[in-house]
Amino acid sequence: MSDLSPEEAELLHSQCCQAVADPKRIRIVYALYDKERNVTNLAEYLGTPQSTVSRHLKELLNRGMVTSRREGPAVVYSLTDDRIIQALDIMRQVLADNLRRQARLVDLIS
Amino acid sequence: MSDLSPEEAELLHSQCCQAVADPKRIRIVYALYDKERNVTNLAEYLGTPQSTVSRHLKELLNRGMVTSRREGPAVVYSLTDDRIIQALDIMRQVLADNLRRQARLVDLIS
């Protein structure tokens, strides 16, 4: 893939990057990668109020990152596309290397 | 890679995801993947005021996503780790598929 037009950058940001631009949403995505879950389950798992979780799920749903399915009174959410985890894992590697690099610099000073 | 602790999610967000959580920063990253550039060059390339570009570069620098090097009066920036482009490209693919999926749903309705 090559260069980005302003429009595509805008779209990529608002529809995809923005989706994982919050620590709670990142944790939700990983939690759903583990297995599909309903709102209450997620709320307990994350130790976060139900209303907050519901709102984040709505964001992820609007962007097509998760899919919902009703099951009795509950609504079960699952990841639409596992590749979002691939992307996040790459970022975790980049982060880990950055931290190592910074730690090395600290060592050089002391 | 497996599950995420709240702390690691926080770190991943603030140090990595946040870095690409703005359309202009995304474009800067891609522009630097193309080749290293100084601030003025980037500002012209993106059609964005110099002060804005400088501030975004500072954010990226603080997170270790880019590296800077002085060259006379100018400061040249370059990408620290190309894998951030890998991650973004995956997100572009996910986005493209999501859009296709949504378009198909629209077709079903009409």
Add this chain to the structure above:
DNA sequence: TCCATGTATGCGGCTATCCGGACACATGGC
């Protein structure tokens, strides 16, 4: 030293985002 070029920052303001609690809405069993 003075100037031209290039970069970073202070400022003021605006907007977007996130939050938890309370409450309304949906669903299925009785």
Add this chain to the structure above:
DNA sequence: GCCATGTGTCCGGATAGCCGCATACATGGA
């Protein structure tokens, strides 16, 4: 219809992020 369970939304407020302009700061040449 009534209730229990589970979900979504409204509210008010607090915070963080982005912006361009003007200006201060750094660098190297004359």
